[in-house]
Amino acid sequence: EVQLVESGGGLVQPGGSLRLSCAASGFTFSNYWMSWVRQAPGKGLEWVANITPDGSDKYYVDSVKGRFTVSRDNAKNSLYLQMNSLRADDTAFYYCAREVTGRGIDPWGQGTLVTVSS
Amino acid sequence: EIVLTQSPATLSVSPGERATLSCRASQSVSNYLIWYQQKPGQAPRLLIYDASNRATGIPARFSGSGSGTDFTLTISSLEPEDFAVYYCQQRSNWPPYTFGQGTKLEIK
Numbered sequence: 024e025v026q027l028v029e030s031g032g033g034l035v036q037p038g039g040s041l042r043l044s045c046a047a048s049g050f051t052f053s054n055y056w057m058s059w060v061r062q063a064p065g066k067g068l069e070w071v072a073n074i075t076p077d078g079s080d081k082y083y084v085d086s087v088k089g090r091f092t093v094s095r096d097n098a099k100n101s102l103y104l105q106m107n108s109l110r111a112d113d114t115a116f117y118y119c120a121r122e123v124t125g126r127g128i129d130p131w132g133q134g135t136l137v138t139v140s141s
Numbered sequence: 142e143i144v145l146t147q148s149p150a151t152l153s154v155s156p157g158e159r160a161t162l163s164c165r166a167s168q169s170v171s172n173y174l175i176w177y178q179q180k181p182g183q184a185p186r187l188l189i190y191d192a193s194n195r196a197t198g199i200p201a202r203f204s205g206s207g208s209g210t211d212f213t214l215t216i217s218s219l220e221p222e223d224f225a226v227y228y229c230q231q232r233s234n235w236p237p238y239t240f241g242q243g244t245k246l247e248i249k
Contacts, residue, residue: 067228067241067243083237085237125191126194128230129176130184130186
């Protein structure tokens, strides 16, 4: 069974940093693009970033460029999101998700909540 | 950036009836349009990819249609478990992938 389990969320002050992790299992992690998608409480979905299977290329939504960094460790079947200079509008559930080429984002993890507040 | 507009924002339908949800793109996305279902407290689930292809394990009552800028998700006969929020997403022109704002399907 394909599983994605996020961790690392929590309460952080504006301007602070947080690193999210995602542990993948049940599939050959190194073969897949991976994404982070976020959802502010009660709001819609926003794609944040993705990364190629070998980690050589990374793409971001404009609102996080220069502040967030996506990375992966294929030996550990893990995906990461380093978040710096956090702002109140970064408050959201952050989902780790696998991209299936030619299809879509499937599956999604259960999400981890990041709250940016003083 | 491609903007996706979903309508209506909320749709009230009785179980057993048909539901039709719309997604309109600000420019052509060809058929690279995806639909997801999200239930309260859960992560989204892939329903339909490339406008009309059901994902693995998705019941036949879910169907998608459209191309270019106008797309439709149809649920032919609503089951109790179908009441949820539905999002469309485009993968035609990225980054960024963009999502619609969602349609909440509620019980009438």
